[in-house]
Amino acid sequence: MSESALSPETPxxxxxxxxxxxxxASLLTIRSATEALVEGLSxxxxxxxxxxxxxxxKWHLAHTAWFFETLVLAPSGTxxxxxxxxxxxxxxxxxxxxGPRHARPQRGLLTRPSLDEVIAxxxxxxxxxxxxxxxxxxxxxxxxxxxxxxxxHHEQQHQELMLTDLLHLFSCNPLRPAYRPRRPGAAxxxxxxxxxxxxxxxxxxxHAGAGFAFDNxxxxxxxxxxxxxxxxxxxxxxxxQDFIADRGYARPELWLADGWATVVAEGWQAPLYWERQGxxxxxMTLAGLQPVEHEAAVCHVSYFEADAFAxxxxxxxPTEAEWESVAETVAPTGNTVxxxxxxxxxxxxxxxxxxxLYGDVWEWxxxxxxAYPGFRVAPGAAGEYNGKFMCNQMVLRGGSCAxxxxxxxxxxxxxxYPHQRWQFSGLRLARDW
Numbered sequence: 090m091s092e093s094a095l096s097p098e099t100p101x102x103x104x105x106x107x108x109x110x111x112x113x114a115s116l117l118t119i120r121s122a123t124e125a126l127v128e129g130l131s132x133x134x135x136x137x138x139x140x141x142x143x144x145x146x147k148w149h150l151a152h153t154a155w156f157f158e159t160l161v162l163a164p165s166g167t168x169x170x171x172x173x174x175x176x177x178x179x180x181x182x183x184x185x186x187x188g189p190r191h192a193r194p195q196r197g198l199l200t201r202p203s204l205d206e207v208i209a210x211x212x213x214x215x216x217x218x219x220x221x222x223x224x225x226x227x228x229x230x231x232x233x234x235x236x237x238x239x240x241x242h243h244e245q246q247h248q249e250l251m252l253t254d255l256l257h258l259f260s261c262n263p264l265r266p267a268y269r270p271r272r273p274g275a276a277x278x279x280x281x282x283x284x285x286x287x288x289x290x291x292x293x294x295x296h297a298g299a300g301f302a303f304d305n306x307x308x309x310x311x312x313x314x315x316x317x318x319x320x321x322x323x324x325x326x327x328x329x330q331d332f333i334a335d336r337g338y339a340r341p342e343l344w345l346a347d348g349w350a351t352v353v354a355e356g357w358q359a360p361l362y363w364e365r366q367g368x369x370x371x372x373m374t375l376a377g378l379q380p381v382e383h384e385a386a387v388c389h390v391s392y393f394e395a396d397a398f399a400x401x402x403x404x405x406x407p408t409e410a411e412w413e414s415v416a417e418t419v420a421p422t423g424n425t426v427x428x429x430x431x432x433x434x435x436x437x438x439x440x441x442x443x444x445x446l447y448g449d450v451w452e453w454x455x456x457x458x459x460a461y462p463g464f465r466v467a468p469g470a471a472g473e474y475n476g477k478f479m480c481n482q483m484v485l486r487g488g489s490c491a492x493x494x495x496x497x498x499x500x501x502x503x504x505x506y507p508h509q510r511w512q513f514s515g516l517r518l519a520r521d522w
Contacts, residue, residue: 260373
């Protein structure tokens with residue numbers, strides 16, 4: 090598939106105010122970035138579903154068009170005509186208010202529509218959103234800016250999911266294909282683990298009201314923290330190998346009951362994608378099968394594994410309030426997708442300072458995913474975005490090497506089930522002070 094086949098048509102942003110121009114520019118940039126993720130891949134790469142939790146890249150491409158078509162264009166009152174009357178059924182993810190949908194585990198059966206049709210669908214929707222914004226008084230429609238902004242952040246979430254799902258897909262191929270060539274980076278020395286002392290007390294967490302946030306980051310509220318220590322970096326692959334060598338996966342006393350049952354049922358002996366070669370380990374990455382980098386942050390571990398490691402290390406996982414109280418003092422930048430590395434890196438910066446809080450790996454916390462005090466579900470389909478998943482999942486913080494640049498912030502809450510580990514998920518330790 091050629092690059093030109095994916096280049097979006099970009100109507101000129103003329104006759105609009107500066108705020109509208111900026112929104113159009115963001116729309117075109119983010120939509121183009123999604124399509125750039127599949128450049129160089131075959132149509133076959135984009136149609137296969139490797140497990141029920143993952144989705145084919147072609148489905149992600151279509152779903153992120155469906156979101157704008159269904160939630161922005163169709164209700165706009167401008168006479169927008171659907172690109173295809175059945176696409177709403179095929180590419181609805183989980184919105185009950187918007188009708189029935191194709192079963193998630195069967196998304197890999199959708200050989201039709203073709204990739205060319207999906208790209209045409211994306212172009213059609215992008216052009217229609219731009220046209221809507223360029224209408225006189227376009228952004229004066231109530232809630233339109235908020236819906237489009239939500240759609241852009243939603244698309245960035247799917248950009249990350251495309252990468253994690255492609256990695257899982259390629260890991261199932263005996264050829265161990267590379268998504269992108271490995272980009273070498275300078276390896277940091279093996280700095281020992283340091284601790285940041287946090288006195289605790291009454292703190293506030295949650296979105297403070299400036300800029301975008303998802304609904305689950307609100308409302309901002311007070312929490313009381315006991316004094317604690319937070320590790321100055323994420324747990325490394327070297328430290329995880331010590332856990333393995335000490336029979337960490339064979340000692341039930343380290344594990345929660347559900348975690349141990351999962352270890353036994355799944356036969357876990359190492360993080361996902363790790364393969365032993367003699368005395369060394371290799372792991373499947375977006376650059377293919379590579380040696381495990383000892384000082385890089387460990388990733389592709391479940392909450393169960395993170396909790397067991399913390400217990401083995403005579404520590405615990407931080408709560409999300411503890412994590413955020415430290416992270417809000419640090420600029421939200423790090424090894425995210427723009428670095429081109431596409432895998433976790435060793436920690437950089439001065440030991441004893443808060444390092445790697447953003448990028449590299451999503452960090453499991455000890456906090457269940459639940460509503461903040463005063464949270465209210467938004468009316469309509471948009472209310473299904475986060476609230477209805479607040480059950481039986483755990484919160485992760487900080488972003489990963491597959492997260493789009495600028496997408497995370499101190500109050501950002503990611504969430505997954507405790508057994509899941511195909512995401513770039515790792516951990517940071519905490520201790521009571």
